[in-house]
Amino acid sequence: MWADALVIGIKLAVGIAVLMTMVPIMVWVERRGSALIQDRLGPNRVGPMGLLQPVVDAVKLITKENLVPVGVNRFLYLLAPTVALLVAVSTFIAIPFGKGDGLSLFGYLVKGLIVAPDLNIGILYVLAIASLGVYSTVLAGWASNNKYSLLGGIRASAQTISYELAMTISVVGVLMTSSSLRLDDVVAHQEGAWLWVIPRWNVFPQLIGAITFMVAAFAETNRLPFDLPEAEAELVAGYHTEYSSMKFAAFFMSEYVHMTVSAALVTVLFFGGWELPYVGVIGSGWTAAMCSLAVFAFKVALILWFFVWVRWTLPRFRFDQLMAIGWKAMVPLSVLNFILVGVLIASGMI
Amino acid sequence: MVTYVFLVAAGLAVVFSLVAIVHRSPIVNVLSLVLVFFALAAIFAIAGMDFLAAIQLIVYSGAILVLFLFVIMLLNIGWAERLGSGRPLQAFLGLVAATGLGAAVILAATRVVPDLGTVLPGAEKGTVFPIGRALLGSHLFAFEFISVLLVAAIVGAVYLARRDD
Amino acid sequence: MEPLQLIPVPHTWLLALSATLLAIGTLGVLLRRNAITIFLSLEIMLNAGNLAFVAFALKLSAEPGGLAAAVAGQVFVFFVIGVAAAEAAVGLALFIALHRLKETIDVDRVNILRW
Numbered sequence: 001m002w003a004d005a006l007v008i009g010i011k012l013a014v015g016i017a018v019l020m021t022m023v024p025i026m027v028w029v030e031r032r033g034s035a036l037i038q039d040r041l042g043p044n045r046v047g048p049m050g051l052l053q054p055v056v057d058a059v060k061l062i063t064k065e066n067l068v069p070v071g072v073n074r075f076l077y078l079l080a081p082t083v084a085l086l087v088a089v090s091t092f093i094a095i096p097f098g099k100g101d102g103l104s105l106f107g108y109l110v111k112g113l114i115v116a117p118d119l120n121i122g123i124l125y126v127l128a129i130a131s132l133g134v135y136s137t138v139l140a141g142w143a144s145n146n147k148y149s150l151l152g153g154i155r156a157s158a159q160t161i162s163y164e165l166a167m168t169i170s171v172v173g174v175l176m177t178s179s180s181l182r183l184d185d186v187v188a189h190q191e192g193a194w195l196w197v198i199p200r201w202n203v204f205p206q207l208i209g210a211i212t213f214m215v216a217a218f219a220e221t222n223r224l225p226f227d228l229p230e231a232e233a234e235l236v237a238g239y240h241t242e243y244s245s246m247k248f249a250a251f252f253m254s255e256y257v258h259m260t261v262s263a264a265l266v267t268v269l270f271f272g273g274w275e276l277p278y279v280g281v282i283g284s285g286w287t288a289a290m291c292s293l294a295v296f297a298f299k300v301a302l303i304l305w306f307f308v309w310v311r312w313t314l315p316r317f318r319f320d321q322l323m324a325i326g327w328k329a330m331v332p333l334s335v336l337n338f339i340l341v342g343v344l345i346a347s348g349m350i
Numbered sequence: 351m352v353t354y355v356f357l358v359a360a361g362l363a364v365v366f367s368l369v370a371i372v373h374r375s376p377i378v379n380v381l382s383l384v385l386v387f388f389a390l391a392a393i394f395a396i397a398g399m400d401f402l403a404a405i406q407l408i409v410y411s412g413a414i415l416v417l418f419l420f421v422i423m424l425l426n427i428g429w430a431e432r433l434g435s436g437r438p439l440q441a442f443l444g445l446v447a448a449t450g451l452g453a454a455v456i457l458a459a460t461r462v463v464p465d466l467g468t469v470l471p472g473a474e475k476g477t478v479f480p481i482g483r484a485l486l487g488s489h490l491f492a493f494e495f496i497s498v499l500l501v502a503a504i505v506g507a508v509y510l511a512r513r514d515d
Numbered sequence: 516m517e518p519l520q521l522i523p524v525p526h527t528w529l530l531a532l533s534a535t536l537l538a539i540g541t542l543g544v545l546l547r548r549n550a551i552t553i554f555l556s557l558e559i560m561l562n563a564g565n566l567a568f569v570a571f572a573l574k575l576s577a578e579p580g581g582l583a584a585a586v587a588g589q590v591f592v593f594f595v596i597g598v599a600a601a602e603a604a605v606g607l608a609l610f611i612a613l614h615r616l617k618e619t620i621d622v623d624r625v626n627i628l629r630w
Binding site for chain 2: 524527528529530531532533534535536537538539540541542543545546547548549551552554555556558559562565566567569570572573582583586587589590592593594596597598599600601602603604605607608609610611612614615620
Binding site: 001073076079119120121124125127128129131132134135138142150154157161164181 | 351408412420
C-alpha cells in the first residue's frame with residue numbers, strides 16, 4: 001500500500017511540475033504568437049528569441065510590492081487565489097497522458113500514466129472539481145472592496161456556471177459512445193479507423209459536441225472571446241484588479257494551468273488522446289508509454305496554439321451576448337448533439 | 351487506514367457544521383458549509399458510492415451554495431448577532447430539543463441495526479451503471495417527475511424574484 | 516468485530532454522524548434569526564438524511580440479494596439532492612422578494628400576517 005502511495009506521489013509530483021512548467025512556456029507562446037498574428041516582433045531581447053522572457057516576468061512578479069488594500073476581508077482576499085490554483089491543479093489527476101499498461105518502476109506496478117488509475121468516475125471528477133472553481137472568482141470579486149472587482153467577479157461566476165452546463169452535456173455524448181466514465185476507456189475506444197481512412201476520433205461523429213465543448217472550455221477558462229471578466233478596457237482587470245505580485249501570479253498561473261488541463265481534456269475526449277491516427281501505439285512497455293506521451297503532448301500543444309490563435313483573432317463578446325450564447329445556443333446545441341449520438345448508436349453506426 | 355480518513359472527514363464535517371451555524375458572518379457560514387459538503391462527499395466515496403460523491407460536489411457545493419453566495423452578496427447581508435442573543439430561554443430549549451433529537455435518532459439507529467456492513471460491490475466499470483439502470487428502469491417515473499419539478503422550480507424562482515416593472 | 520481491512524466503515528458510525536449533523540442542523544434552524552442561515556441549517560439536515568440513506572445502502576449491500584435495495588438507496592439520495600436544489604432556488608427567490616418588500620431577512624421581523 002505504501003508502494004502504491006509512493007508511485008502515485010511520484011506521478012503527482014511529475015504532473016504538477018509539468019503543469020507548472022507549462023505556464024512560462026504558454027506565456028512565451030502567447031507573446032510570440034500574438035506578435036506573429038499582429039505582424040510585429042514579440043519579445044526578442046531577453047535570451048535567444050525571447051525565451052527567457054517568462055523567467056524575467058516571474059522575477060518581476062515576485063519582486064513587486066505585495067499590496068493589501070484597506071478595507072478588504074483579509075481571509076477571503078487571500079483565500080481566492082489559493083482556491084483558484086488548488087482547483088486548477090487538482091483537475092488533472094483523472095486525465096491519462098499515455099498508454100501505461102503493465103509498466104513497472106523499480107519493481108512497483110505503475111497502473112497507467114494517470115495519477116488516479118482506479119478512479120471509476122474519471123470525467124465526473126474533473127467536472128466536479130472544475131465547478132468548485134467558481135468560488136475563486138466570486139470571492140475575489142467580493143473580498144476586494146471595489147465595485148469594478150465585484151462586477152467582474154459576478155460576471156465571471158455567472159459565465160462559469162452557465163457554460164458548465166453546456167460542457168457537461170457535450171461530454172455526455174462521448175460517454176454514451178464509450179460506455180464508461182473513465183478517460184482511459186474513452187481513449188481506448190477511439191483507436192482504429194472507419195473505412196481505413198477516417199480515424200475513429202470522437203470529433204468526427206460528434207462535431208457539434210466537440211465545438212460546444214471547445215466553446216465552453218474557452219468560457220470556463222475566461223479566455224477571449226469570453227474574457228469580459230478580465231477585460232482591461234471595460235473593467236480595469238475585473239476580479240483581479242486589487243491583486244498584486246504573487247497573488248496576481250497565482251491567478252495568472254491558475255488560468256494557464258486551467259487552459260492546459262482543458263486542452264488535455266479536449267484531446268482525450270474528442271481527438272483520440274494519446275493514439276497515433278492509424279497506428280495506435282508503437283512498441284510496448286516503456287517505449288509505448290513514451291511514444292504515446294509524445295503524441296499526447298503534440299496534440300495538446302496544437303490545441304493550446306488554437307487557444308492562443310483564437311484569442312488574438314476574435315473580438316470580445318459583450319456580457320449579454322455571452323450569456324445569450326451560453327443559454328440560447330450552446331445548451332440547445334449540446335442537447336442536439338446528445339440526441340444525434342443517441343440516434344447514431346441506436347442505428348448501429350457508432 | 352480508511353477508517354482514519356473517515357474519522358478525519360467526520361470530524362471536519364461536525365466541526366465545520368458547528369462553525370456554519372454559530373459564526374456571525376453569512377459568507378463564512380456558506381464557506382464552512384462547502385467544507386462540510388466536501389467532507390460528506392469524501393465519506394460517500396469511502397462508502398464506495400463515488401457517483402454520489404461527484405454529484406454531491408457538482409450540485410451541492412458547485413451550484414446550490416454558489417446560489418446562496420450570490421443571494422447573500424445581492425442582498426448585502428451583514429453580520430448577525432450572537433447565537434441566541436436576546437432570547438436565552440428559547441436558546442436553552444432549542445439546545446435541549448436538538449440534543450434530544452440527535453440522541454433519539456442515535457438510540458433508534460443502534461437498536462434497530464446491530465450488525466456491521468461491508469463495502470458496496472463496484473465490480474462493473476464504475477458504480478454509475480446500476481444507478482443508471484435503476485433511474486431509467488424501476489425509478490423511471492420519479493426521474494421524469496423530478497425534471498418536471500425542476501422546471502416548475504425554475505419558473506417559480508424566476509417569477510418570484512423579478513422586479514415589478 | 517471483523518478485521519478492519521474487510522470493513523472500511525461500519526455503517527453505525529455513518530448513522531451516528533448523520534444523527535449528529537441532524538442535531539446540529541436543528542440547532543441552527545431553531546436558534547438563528549437570519550432566514551438564509553436557517554436555510555443553510557436546513558441543508559445540513561437534508562445532508563444528514565442523505566448520509567443515513569447511504570449508511571443503510573451500505574448495510575443492505577452486504578446481505579444476499581441486497582444490491583437492488585442498495586441501488587435504491589443511492590437513487591433516493593440523487594432525488595433528495597435534486598429536490599434540495601429546486602427548494603433552494605425557490606426559497607432564495609422568496610427571500611429576494613421578501614427583502615425587496617421589507618428590507619430585512621430577520622424572521623423575527625417578518626410577522627406581517629399577524630394582527
